[in-house]
Amino acid sequence: MSTTELLARRQRLLGVGTPLFYEEPVNIVRGDGVWLFDADGRRYLDMYNNVPCVGHAHPRVVEAMRVQAATLNVHSRYLHSGILDYAERLLNLHAAPLTRAVFACTGTEANEVALQMARTATGGRGIICTDAAYHGNSAEVAKLTRVGQAAKGDVRAIPFPQSYRPLREGVSSRDLTDLYLAEVQAAINGFAADGIPFAGMLVCPLLANEGLPDIPEGFMPQAAALVRQAGGLFIADEVQAGFGRTGRWWGYDVMEVEPDIATMGKPMGxxxxxxxxxxxxxxxxxxxxxxxxxxxxxxxxLQAAVGMAVLDVIEQEDLLANVTEVGGYLRNELRGLQERYDPLADVRGHGLFIGLEWIGGATAKTPDREGAIQVVNRLKHKGFLMGHAGALGNVLKIRPPLVFKREHADSFLTAFDETMRELYGAG
Known part of the structure; x- marks a missing residue:
């Protein structure tokens, strides 16, 4: 069946508008490590998927899944030591105060539980997020998705803290942090003025969907302090940042903030x-x-067995060190290319989570969403899969499996440079 026929069948069965990547969708049939293969046998380097964080079809994870599925899989109303062993091991990786776990199946569900937990504990309803956030798809969690800065019931959004397009140009780093903290306090005050009891703040510590901005120093721990002073709880959404993506276990470690609640998802299984x-x-x-x-x-x-195997691989293959080394190398090389190509305006991120700001005018910092999309599609044709995201849709998002090596980075850098020369001429 051709790609066109497959797409028509998909639309007929799943509905027109069901999301797909790329202008010409890819029919992926197999994965292996950092590689994906389409129906014609063409190989693509996966620069985007953090769900298979230890690599597509990792044999250790596949075997753990097979053995447990062949032995037993039931729901949680029975005693089972494997679940408790996994919970204990997972919690030991978190900050000391986080000593209890609730399991679910998706990041949306985890964030739903976190909201319920915060509201139950505080007796409040009001939740602060950022104005370009995404935390999931349920009716309640979706209230936090790209809500803008207007007051909307029990949700208040602040401008996401960043250094590239700051609230005010020409101020010191400390003053910029204070400006964004004032937005948090204003949201808290807004709840009080409207008679809405405050429950807390939910953010990704790295602000992944906002475009991985450089967050003004000290913002996260000081924002958490303001939230707690007002009687709320600080919730870290680790669905993208967690499980070694930054070279540390959790994004909140990088931001030097200790949450009251942390949610986890995508790479976990x-x-x-x-x-x-x-x-x-x-x-x-x-x-x-x-x-x-x-x-x-x-x-x-089954969840426990697979989750335990993922932790085994991360630790035994020393993937945190790999993420730090390869991610640092890739960012440094991209900064070298940044000096040659004006549209590549900013290279930022942590570990193997990198955002490339794409602009159409160097002085005005005009976001170039169409340019970013063009680069993504050109690279797809060369066999490299990545995405675009961010508040303005103009940030190239690099987020490969954690087993991504320097040789893979070099292949990508060569293709990326070729693409830039094709689109913008010699740098």
Missing amino acids: NGLPLSGVAARSDLVNTFREHVRYFNTFASSP
């Missing part, structure tokens, strides 16, 4: 639906007391 919430014991106990939360497919022996 390397493709098996697995997510979770780690929180203080008092918060989880209160949640369990007041909310009858049960998830048929969560806290399962």
